[in-house]
Amino acid sequence: MANPDDTPKGQHFLLSPECRTLTVLDLAKMRDTTAYNWFKRLRWHETEGEPYCPKCGTLRCHTMSRDRFKCTEKTCKAVFSVTSGTVFHARKLSFKKMLIAIWFSANSVKGKAALQLSREIGVQYKTAWALLMKLREAIAWRREEMVLDGEVEIDGKYAGGHIRPENKAEDRIDRRLRKYQNMKRLCALAIRQRGLGGQTFTRIIRDEDSNAAWAAVRDHVSRDATVFADEHGSYNDLAGLNELQRVNHSKAYQTDDGTNTNQVESFFSRVQRAYVGIHHRFSLKYFDWYVAELAWREDCRQVSNRNHTFQVLGKALSRPTSRYLCGYWQGNKPPDLIWEG
Template identity: 80%
Template sequence: MSRARFKSSDKACKTVFTVTSGTVFHARKLSFKKMVMAIWLSVNSVKDKAALQLSREIGVQFKTAWVMLVKRREAIAWRREDMVLEGEVEIDGKYACGHIRPENKVEDRTDRRLKKFQNMKRLCALALRERGLGGQTFTRVIRDEDGDAASAAVGDHVSRDAAVIGDEHGSDNDLAGLNKLNRVNHSKAYQTEDGTNTNQVESFFSRVQRAYIGIHHRFSLKYFDWYVAELAWRKDSREWGNDRQTFNVLRTALARPTSRFLCGYWQGNKPPDLIRKGDAAV
């Protein structure tokens, strides 16, 4: 048919469709050339891509570039569902978002490390990082770094034969009943005498911090989980070439069904909160 559309030859069907029907890019208006350009430019950025910059580079509105990037992040985040980490796995959490500006006078300032003074807009990105070449990174955004969330993540996405490496945080105490557990006390040393450390997961959190400060300047709480999941993919694919990264994202996006959260976003369709506590969304 005209405009690159197709019609089913089944007499009982006669459905009209395109090559992007039923995929993440369903109901697109961008040309294929600009879509592929946008994917290539985004994966070419080490610390993620700002929608405003992408809109200028490919000549589209900010809203068009933003939705496309978020759709891509949602598709990439699905890779975590069947992820099982092997070997040695490092675990840690990082709080982000919700910055509180300190008071001017010292006597008016509070210790924001105390729970009663914490900003409820700050969320914790829990990460499990598999050591070794080609290691994967599993992420989950939770309200607080607690034992239930850590146990749920390790129980669902870490092999029982794997060794888990954590720090002195109390949320890791319950992991000893699931896997072999090694720990390092960061208040005393970053690495123990026998070489136990969590440097690789800390390296991933450094990437998250650089994306926060240098690219986005803020993370929306509603989409924070997808941002972190994409940064984990960037960490895992950092040694790939641009062509492999581009085709991997394109293949992942076209293999996922139409987003029920983002298709028609600017017409009022909004996703639910993506914050997780333990194993249940809140």
């Protein structure tokens, strides 16, 4: 008899059992000690969960009360925990509740709203918002060393700055004209690598201009890669960096020889669904982190939800304490996350 869990040939990954390897029922039955051990193994993965001093690096540490450790080196004597110096610094939630919150966030295909998470794990909206933003900031750091190769597509998407039109048609004005805009619109520049396992680089800019496109391709695309772009004039200068192929979208979505930018447009459709259906709007101040998180979700769409959870938790434990979000509700605000050149 055939196993009913066997994935039929050609079945979408999200419909297969390989996608759902960790459920909320598994987390509900988990003890807080087990969740704590997961944190330890991902924080100190080099030593398989054995704690070492974050200051001097020695393994000679002894366990104190309240899950704290103390370095035994005479010149150090540092006291630390599994979350010290990470984005979870000064945490108040239990390890199990934080793990469940990470699972809910990672398991959401188009992002997680803080208000919904606050109801699901029983915390204040402020707590849920700060936790999700810390995770987004940790995920966004992956772009720093990103270099795309092979065939890549580049495009930009504008968001924000909507002005409600007047009630009467005769009172309405053409908001497409620059003089009638409120200058709050931002552009999400995306460079997406084709193929399974390809990565997506994102950057928030004020306008889709040649300087931003040039700098992004120069720093994050291999010189051997082929770049595909639409007819926008800001991509003309890329011919001096890489082999450039264009498609004129005013005539066709795809040329006769197959040139297109369909994959980066597919990513923008995910951004649009998250903007409209999940968050209803993005705070433009943190637009960069929202888009970077969605790019990570796009790149990991063929990964099980267990690995999703481990990836997010591992990235959060490997990043230092956020200088922008630690003490956010006490007045510590980050600057505008917009690339200025």
